Amino acid sequence: MRDDPLLPSSPGFWRSPLRGTRFTSVLGLVLLVGITVLFVTGLVSYAAYNPGLSPVNDKTPDKGILGFYLFDWPTGPHWLYRLNQGVHVTLGITLIPVLLAKLWSVIPRLFALPPARSLAHALERVSLLLLVGGALFEFVTGVLNVQLDYVFPGSFYPLHFYGAWVFFAAFVAHALLKTPIALRNLRRLRQEDEGQGEDEGQGEDEEKGEDEEKDILVTPRPAEPTVSRRGALWFVGGGSLLLFATTAGQNSDALRRTALLAPHGGGDPGSGPNGFQINKTAAYAGIDAAETGEDAWRLVVTGRTGTVRLSRARLAAELPLYSAALPIACVEGWSTSDQWWRGVRLRDLAALVGYDGDPPDLFVESLQPRGAFRKAALRANQVADPRSLLALYVNGEELSPDHGYPARIIVPAAPGVLNTKWVARMTFGDL
Numbered sequence: 001m002r003d004d005p006l007l008p009s010s011p012g013f014w015r016s017p018l019r020g021t022r023f024t025s026v027l028g029l030v031l032l033v034g035i036t037v038l039f040v041t042g043l044v045s046y047a048a049y050n051p052g053l054s055p056v057n058d059k060t061p062d063k064g065i066l067g068f069y070l071f072d073w074p075t076g077p078h079w080l081y082r083l084n085q086g087v088h089v090t091l092g093i094t095l096i097p098v099l100l101a102k103l104w105s106v107i108p109r110l111f112a113l114p115p116a117r118s119l120a121h122a123l124e125r126v127s128l129l130l131l132v133g134g135a136l137f138e139f140v141t142g143v144l145n146v147q148l149d150y151v152f153p154g155s156f157y158p159l160h161f162y163g164a165w166v167f168f169a170a171f172v173a174h175a176l177l178k179t180p181i182a183l184r185n186l187r188r189l190r191q192e193d194e195g196q197g198e199d200e201g202q203g204e205d206e207e208k209g210e211d212e213e214k215d216i217l218v219t220p221r222p223a224e225p226t227v228s229r230r231g232a233l234w235f236v237g238g239g240s241l242l243l244f245a246t247t248a249g250q251n252s253d254a255l256r257r258t259a260l261l262a263p264h265g266g267g268d269p270g271s272g273p274n275g276f277q278i279n280k281t282a283a284y285a286g287i288d289a290a291e292t293g294e295d296a297w298r299l300v301v302t303g304r305t306g307t308v309r310l311s312r313a314r315l316a317a318e319l320p321l322y323s324a325a326l327p328i329a330c331v332e333g334w335s336t337s338d339q340w341w342r343g344v345r346l347r348d349l350a351a352l353v354g355y356d357g358d359p360p361d362l363f364v365e366s367l368q369p370r371g372a373f374r375k376a377a378l379r380a381n382q383v384a385d386p387r388s389l390l391a392l393y394v395n396g397e398e399l400s401p402d403h404g405y406p407a408r409i410i411v412p413a414a415p416g417v418l419n420t421k422w423v424a425r426m427t428f429g430d431l
Contacts, residue, residue: 008111010138017222019105023180023229027236028101032182034095039087040170041088045331046071046161047414048081053377053431058361059157059352066165075385078338082329086251087417089333092142093247093261097239099135101232127173134167146262146332155372204303217242222294243333250334256384273395274403276336277328279416282401285368289401292367297406298392303353303428312406319344319352324387330416341410343391346383350428359383363407366427373417378409391421 007013051058060067075081089427109128116122117173141163152159181218226245227235250262251257282289310318323342329335350359362383368374382388388411399405404419404421411419 002419009113011108012221013219014108015219015223016019018232019108019159020218021181022186023232024102024105025186026183026233027098027105029149029353030092031095031099031102032179034091035099035171038088038092039164042164044084045088046069048084049418050377050379053361053379056377056431057129059094059155059372060161061158063161069333072379072381073413075382075412078326078387079266080328080413081415082251082335085329085331085333086335089146090244090248092139094240094244097236098138101236103132106271112213124177127170130170131174134146134163134170137163138167172315177328194333216218216297227334248270253337273397274400278402279330279332281320283424286402287367287369292401292406292422294416299407299423301349301353302325302426303355304348308352312392315344315407321391322386324389324410326387326410328411328416328419340395341389342393343407346388346390349384353428355428358428361431363427363431364420364423366420367424369421376418376420378411378418382411382414385412
């Protein structure tokens, strides 16, 4: 079976002359750096939800030691989460051509026989399967989440969280085994480029050296090349550049219409001062206009000294109003520029119910009847920040229904889902 050219277990089945350890090494080193950045920014995003406030904000049950939590998420700089998620999502999409090319380049290894030559080889094969499966799972679920296509079973948060740990464990094991080989192959390639020029893809350079002679990636029956290895790398790089150009604009007002692959990359939702990106409309969230009217809506604030009920008019008339320039940044990677918000400071509302000194944590509930983040929690440091507001106005006008009328939370550096819209109840106290 191993020598039958009609079966994928045979090296002769894979006839592309582009495959080889050095071509794979270039792609592997790009992924080594890129995926490490993805993992770190993913952990930072996890920390931004203040998972210590579980189970309100943390949607990953039974996480054990994987859900370590080292610090309260800061409120400055105010663009911190915007930067982190912009890098995480844009880089993830940009790396897709590199990942696909890497998987294509090593696919003969997945069919190699015998399945295991030793215990060490068997462990390597298992890690490779986890690596490939984990990479495909993480990238596919990430792209679907960015596109708001929740076709996968269960919640995105635990699926992506646990998948990331499985994938990264396999990635680290694979990197420890393969990085020295990749660096050695690149050094050889550079030396040959300096001395002999580039091989146009026939595979002869792969036959130099003991390691290459044993490499099953090099086909014994190469087909006629149509592009050099260097040309193939330029093709992959061009694909990544195209994805970057059609994704990165989701974080810039000037370039937003170039973000063709982003769900919020088209026209703004409406016009005027409220005409900037939203995560969901009031209609989609199931908000009943009758509940948000001036006569019906009351904000219920509970704390140490009891409960008070405030109309919107009373909020604006009896409590001092402050302004703050803050963006909205979503886990899907899109963000707005700074918008001018005006409303009541959260720490002033805490003082209204008995917390005159340092305010405690805050539990916020929305009029939204259902949804994973219709309830959210904020840490005491977020409540205490003078820029953290219960906003009533934005850019000089009242909030529109889609932006959370009659009142919404806005906190610097917080993920968008924690900036609760259509606020109905606020409970201050240690969580």
